[in-house]
Amino acid sequence: MIDDQRAGRAGTVDSLVDPDGGDPDWLWRSGGLVPWHEARVHVNAVGHASVAAVFEGLKAYLAADGERLLVFRLDDHLRRLHQSARICRIEIPWTAEELHTAVLEVLAANGYACDVYVRPWAYPAGIIREQMVPAGLRCDVVVDSWPFRSGLADERGCRAAVSSWLRVPDASAPPRAKAFSNYHNGRLALMEARENGHDWPIMLNERLKVSEGPAACVALVRDGRVITPALTGGLLESITRDTALTLLAEADVPVEVREVDRSELYVADEIFFMGTAWEILPVRAVDGLTVGDGTPGPLTTLVRDAYMRLVRGESTGHDEWLTELRLPDRA
Ligand SMILES: Cc1ncc(COP(=O)(O)O)c(C=O)c1O
Known part of the structure; x- marks a missing residue:
């Protein structure tokens, strides 16, 4: 099924800036x-x-x-x-x-x-x-x-496209280092995706296997199993990916960490991005093919909701991940 190219970009905010936020002091x-x-x-x-x-x-x-x-x-x-x-x-x-x-x-x-x-x-x-x-x-x-304005509570989704730009290999400019210069690579991929009417790119690595997006890792779901590329596949060692995998394990969802073929994206039941900026961002189409029924699937929703409760301090079990700063009494 081909995704409707006229569907627009609603709900694809990257959750990095609150447009009304202004500059800090x-x-x-x-x-x-x-x-x-x-x-x-x-x-x-x-x-x-x-x-x-x-x-x-x-x-x-x-x-x-x-x-x-x-x-x-x-x-x-x-x-x-x-x-x-x-x-x-x-x-x-x-x-x-x-x-x-x-x-x-x-x-x-x-x-x-x-x-x-x-x-x-x-x-x-x-x-x-x-x-x-x-x-x-x-x-x-x-x-x-x-x-910033969180997109976690929104029913959002994005259209992804596999980029013709390959992720820089570890042997050239290691994606494991979060270096600004690595973002030249992601920027080229993002511009290509936007010019072709998509929201975000997914880059392949030098072995032509799925690596990551320009600011988030990627996971897909097939037959109730979550599959995500290994950290040796040209990825930043994502903290959101680690959080999502932990939350999935705690919910007894089977997870496979392994190489992912491009064509697996086309037959996935669900796909989602994971990153501090984009949080848990459902992918509703990839290369113009609708993912599932085009809405966030059950495992994407499970991770998204568990992540949202966790970061807002509504779930117990990972206090070690939260550093608390009490707000001054605003009464
Ligand atoms: C290239 C890249 N991959 C993955 C991620 C996700 O990492 P994290 O979950 O630690 O934010 C980011 C975001 O920082 C990134 O820039």
Whole structure:
């Protein structure tokens, strides 16, 4: 069945920005809070800082009781920031514990009482003229944040397309490192998908097996089993993927982690993306073929609902994944 190309893009928000959110007052930069509008670098520093920068994207959700922000898997994200830096040989002078405190400082200083996206990132500071890796390279660390609007409660779905751009292989520019420069690859795939009338691309790896989207991992369902590519398939070690697989195991849903053929996407009962930004995003069509009946299937809905309860502090069992920040008394 061919998906209706005129169906439009309703419900495909990527949950990264609240259009009414505005700019924050404060960010954290290399040791302390700095007014957001004063956090500048020299224009000549931009090129190499971007080439070598590594980053994280994590979310703090407003708890269902409205009284707390719950930062989701903060320490896992900070561990991955250090892991990305190690792969890219950038030395971050702040420990994960110090950056944990910095994230909470930024959230408190900005007085957020809404869902917040947090971006800690590290880049070589200063102007690099002749060598890509000059001796004594200093590293700046920033923790930025902004309000986002969660799509978890929406009946949304997206149209995906397999990209003609291959995911960069581990042997060239490892997707395991969350490096800004890797997003050049995802950007090319995304532009191609959008030009062809789809919402998001799915990239194949150098073995021509399914890898991931430009900002999320992917899973499919066949005959009641959830199937997702292994982390050695050219993927970021996604924290949402790990969360989803844990929630599925707890619900006794069989999961297969293995190589996935492109054509399996075409015969899947359900497909969904998993990522901090897109959360659990159902795929309703792939390469123009409707997935299932074009609405989120039962296992996609199970994961989405369990994830939503978890991040809003409505389910018990994974307190270790939630870092709580009490909101000041707003009475
Ligand atoms: C390329 C890529 N893959 C996967 C993911 C999902 O990772 P996570 O679930 O840790 O956000 C992201 C998002 O950060 C990403 O950028």
